Amino acid sequence: MxxxxxxxxxxxxxxxxxxxxxxxxxxxxxxxxxxxxxxxxxxxxxxxxxxxxxxxxxxxxxxxxxxxxxxxxxxxxxxxxxxxxxxxxxxxxxxxxxxxxxxxxxxxxxxxxxxxxxxxxxxxxxxxxxxxxxxxxxxxxxxxxxxxxxxxxxxxxxxxxxxxxxxxxxxxxxxxxxxxxxxxxxxxxxxxxxxxxxxxxxxxxxxxxxxxxxxxxxxxxxxxxxxxxxxxxxxxxAASACGVGAVEPGSGFVSLGTSGVLFVTNDRFSPNVDNAVHAFCHAVPNTWHQMGVILSATDSLNWLAGRLKAAPGDLTAALGAVSGPSNVSFLPYLGGERTPHNDVAIRAGFAGISHETDDAELTHAVLDGVAFALKDCLSALSAAGTKVDRLLAVGGGSRSQTWLEIIASLLEVTIEVPIDGDFGASLGAARLGQAAALGSADGIFSKPALKTTIDPNPTLIPAYADAYQRWRKLYPALKQAGF
Known part of the structure; x- marks a missing residue:
């Protein structure tokens, strides 16, 4: 035990x-x-x-x-x-x-x-x-x-x-x-x-x-x-990574919790301070990891749900599958941002709202905006030499198939969705306790069984790539305007 x-x-x-x-x-x-x-x-x-x-x-x-x-x-x-x-x-x-x-x-x-x-x-x-x-x-x-x-x-x-x-x-x-x-x-x-x-x-x-x-x-x-x-x-x-088995170099996860995390395991110390990447030791020996961190992931969706007086899950369910990026852009900087801006003062905003903008369009914009921020994280990790082709999805936001399809197509990585269960930090901690008690980590940090796998959608990739380039121009514009 x-x-x-x-x-x-x-x-x-x-x-x-x-x-x-x-x-x-x-x-x-x-x-x-x-x-x-x-x-x-x-x-x-x-x-x-x-x-x-x-x-x-x-x-x-x-x-x-x-x-x-x-x-x-x-x-x-x-x-x-x-x-x-x-x-x-x-x-x-x-x-x-x-x-x-x-x-x-x-x-x-x-x-x-x-x-x-x-x-x-x-x-x-x-x-x-x-x-x-x-x-x-x-x-x-x-x-x-x-x-x-x-x-x-x-x-x-x-x-x-x-x-x-x-x-x-x-x-x-x-x-x-x-x-x-x-x-x-x-x-x-x-x-x-x-x-x-x-x-x-x-x-x-x-x-x-x-x-x-x-x-x-x-x-x-x-x-x-x-x-x-x-x-x-x-x-x-790092404990969460142990819980999902992300302990080998090149393995990683994307966490859609209150904050958002793009975590990749490395075989060496790989900093990228210019883009505010977190480069830390892993919780297992002779291993390191990089993290891109955004401060408001599901927090952004929860904020919108509160304003619209609806449940977050109801908003994403009503949206359904998407055929391309939203016509409205959202910057998810409700409480500042870490990767890549390291900016505690920046604040969130919508752009492109019109008379026709409805609840579904705002929901779509929030999902896109968080995905774009995660793309910023991936770009920052890639600049430090990290290559990623698969990520395990964890956190409450991973229950949205639509959100994961957007992220997979924008990041151009395969998203693996585990079976339902708790794969958080407490599981990783228990596994580390077991390894210490046994004096060996052999077979301890296994990956969870998968419920489904989401590949990038070829029809979404070009449109989302273009939308991301437009979205990236909004941060400097907000800063110039004093936000």
Missing amino acids: NIGLDIGTSSVKAILLDENQALIASATADLTVERPHPGWSEQDPDSWWTACETVLDSLKDQVPKELAAVKGIGLSGHMHGATLLDAADKPLRPCILWNDGRSAKQCADLEKAEPKFLSLGGNRVMPGFTAPKLQWVRENEPEIFARTEMVLLPKDYVRFRLTGIYAGDMSDSAGTLWLDVAKRDWSDDLLAATGLSRGNMPRLVEGSEVSGQVKSDLCARWGFDTAPVVAGGGGDN
């Missing part, structure tokens, strides 16, 4: 799997986000632990015998969150989350002061990352910065509460901007740029390696026969 524990922004989820990775039980506990000022996003670190206690207590209530046999626990979590601990191992302030935008000034200052953030860190310095958050604390809360003994990412704070050990995995740690991503080690120069040292960082392990064991008092609480090992685990997207 193995547990996957996923620390999400809105909830903590635990799943219990048997040795064949069949689901035995699951539990979820909600979390809340605090926004004390515009652009800020914070969370109480101890709320993660309280939620973990809740879900593990629930598993014990549901299946105490099966829970007793757990051998491995894997962790996944939302990336970049800055959790600051004092000498007594207590949080000094709320965690500054991945979607907090307060550190834009510090990002510009750090890039100018230390060019190695782009070369060793392999990523643009963005407000979402951990390093600029610490620089903000250093400049604006100096008394807290002075008392900071340890900086942990969200899932690694949970690990500390489980095991009493400070440790972090390579994939999540790459998102701090303090890691020499190619060497898979902390960079003294990048840490020094924010007034920190290795002494403020946890020990690094691979995601499939053992980081520690569950403490004895917790073993007694949840009835474990022997102390389970706790794997290094992974950041949420």
